[in-house]
Amino acid sequence: MTTSETSESSTTTPLFDLQALVAAVRRRRRLWCSLALLGLLVGAAVAVLLPPPPSAVTKVLVTHEEDQPNDTGTLIRTDVELLGTTRIAGKALQSLKSPEKPEDFMRDYRGTGLTNNLLQIDVTGDSDADAVARAKALADAFVDDHVRRMRETAKAKSKALIDQRDRMRDELAEVNKEIGDRSPESDPKSSASVESLFARRAELNSRIADFDQRAAEARTGTPQIVAGTQIVDAPRAVRHSLPKAAVTNAAIGLLLGLVLGLAVAAVGAVVAGRPVLRREIAAHLGASVIAELRPVPRWRAGPWRRRRSRAARERLTTTLARTVRGCAEPVSLLELGCARGTSVIALDVARALAAEGPVVIVDGLPGPQLADSRRKPGDPAVVSGERAAAVERRERRLGVGSVAPGTAWTDLQYLGGQTVLVVRAGHGSAGWLHTVARQLADQRIPVIGVVLIDPDPRDRTDGTLWDGLHIALRGHSERFARQNEMGQLRTERPSRAVRVPDTDQEAR
Known part of the structure; x- marks a missing residue:
């Protein structure tokens, strides 16, 4: 197994x-x-x-000859499009005696089909009275045009039916004449022809009666359409609430x-591709997140928030001080996007270390954040990077620098042999974080860990990198030092498969 x-x-x-x-x-x-x-x-x-400009609204009930219960709204949509024509706009302007062009007037109103037979007209004007007058003129023009079209359609349909009936009557007269010209004493063949003429006459009489009835129905249907098409909601001004x-x-x-x-x-x-989560920042820098600090906005800085922030800063100081004490080489704090915060952290750590011996802060920041920071009497001395070589060996040295774009990478080794990166979440891009990791590796400066500034409060990802199954990549130098003392520095990874003995004899 x-x-x-x-x-x-x-x-x-x-x-x-x-x-x-x-x-x-x-x-x-x-x-x-x-x-x-x-x-x-x-x-x-x-x-x-x-x-909004003054406006008025009116509703018109429109009756169609082709109205069906299952109509999908095609007829009312046709009426809406007909309302937006220059013919109806021109008739409305004529009734208003307005010199305005129909094309310009068409921009001031619109029609909406509420149902298959109900049309709403919205009109704007210079005032409420003008808008109401325009709506009434437009509704009257539409009703008149609709009634006229329906009457013309019914008249044309009735005329076509009457013309067809008259042609049938002429044909019937010819059939009657042929029947009258036949003599009563005729041979059997002639009798069959007479019978067909009589059948033709009966058919023509039936069709003539049908055409008469259809023409009468066409004329009768027009009054129903005329009476049904009317204004059901009088024009009224629309009140707007500011x-x-x-x-x-x-x-x-x-x-x-x-x-x-x-x-x-x-x-x-x-x-932008700027990592925010602990998991991403740790992966791009190749170092675990060992601590984080959330700044408290001034406008939300209540008493309990200030106490909470102070406690978090003290924990961070304790963690970094413990890390610096355990390192045999000088340690530097390298910032990315948080120079002022890094200066404050460096001063806090130096004060914590000053109780054990003299401490000197080497200022390698490109700006005056550390030099201009507020210092108390008795705080550790701050020297510039040029005077770092003059610091005595018995004094503990704590370097402060930057890994922002434009950094002189070869100067970072004079700030400290090991470093803690102080990174603001979401500040550097993924490409620049990779650049920082490569440059520090090229300078042979081990990264102890990452201090994350202003992390996402809802970030639940793990900022720890794992070497193998049970070894977290925190404090490379400590692990390497212990391994060097024991002479057991690993040069290769564990095997991928381990043989488990099946019997006691095989195990021996």
């Missing part, structure tokens, strides 16, 4: 990490909250500064701004 122990992680990096995207978008909440607030203000401002419009527009602006902000934040997060 054999058991397999894999030393490499079996997890694969997903092509699209939704958790990282959500964390990156959440970190950009200032952007999408600002856009949402901007949309809210713009929507409310539009409602106040650009109020508070309601402001609230509605503000809500729409808020939603649009929020959607736009989230989209911009998501696209920016994908394009």
Whole structure:
């Protein structure tokens, strides 16, 4: 029987990490909250500064000859399109005695089919009275045009039926003449022809009667359509509520701004490629996260929050001081995106180490963050990077530097033989984190661990890198030193499979 122990992680990096995207978008909440607030203000401002013009509404009941219970709305859609024609607009303008062009007037109204037979007309004007007058003129013009079209259709249909009936009557007269010309004493063949003539006459009489009935029905149906097409809701002005419009527009602006902000934040997060989660930062730097610090905004800094922040800073100081004490070589703090915070951390660690002996802080930051920081009487001395060589060996040295773009990589070794990276989450891109790891490895500066500044509060990922199954990659130097003392430095990974003996004899 054999058991397999894999030393490499079996997890694969997903092509699209939704958790990282959500964390990156959440970190950009200032952007999408600002856009949402901007949309809210713009929507409310539009409602106040650009109020809707005076408008009126009316409803017209439209009756069609082809009305069916299962109609899908084709007829009412046709009426809506006919309402938007220059013919009806011109008739309405004629009744209003307005010199406006029909093409311009068509932009001020629109029709909406509410049901298969109910048409709503919305009209705008210079005032409420003007809008009501326009709506009435437009509704009357549409009703008149619809009735006229229905009458013309019924008249044309009735005329066609009457013409067809007259042709049948002419044919019937010819058949009657042929029957009258036949003599009563005729041979059997002639009798058969007479019988066919009589049958033809009967058929023509039936068809003539049918055409008469259909023509009468066509004429009778027109009054029903004329009476059914009418204005059922008199034109009236539409009242606009400014508070309601402001609230509605503000809500729409808020939603649009929020959607736009989230989209911009998501696209920016994908394009920038700046890791936020502990898991990603540790993987890109090749070092485990040993501590983290969450800054408290000033506007939310209550008494209990200040106590909590102070306690977290003390724990961080204790952790880093313990790490520095256990290192035989000088240790440096290298920042990425948090120079001021790193200066404060370095001063706190130096104060904690000063109780055991003299400590000197070597300032290798490109800016004056450390030199201009507030220091208390009795704090450790701060020297520049040029004077680092003059520091006595009996004094403990704590270097502070930067790994931001533009760093002089060859100067980092003078700050310390080992380093702790102080990285702000979401500041550096994945490519730059890889560059930092490669440059430190090239300078043979082991990375003890990573201190994460401003991590995502909802990040539940593990920031620990594992070498094999049970060895966490924290404090490379300590592990290597212990292995050197024991003379058991490993040069290869554990085997992938271990043979388990089946019997006691095989085990011996």
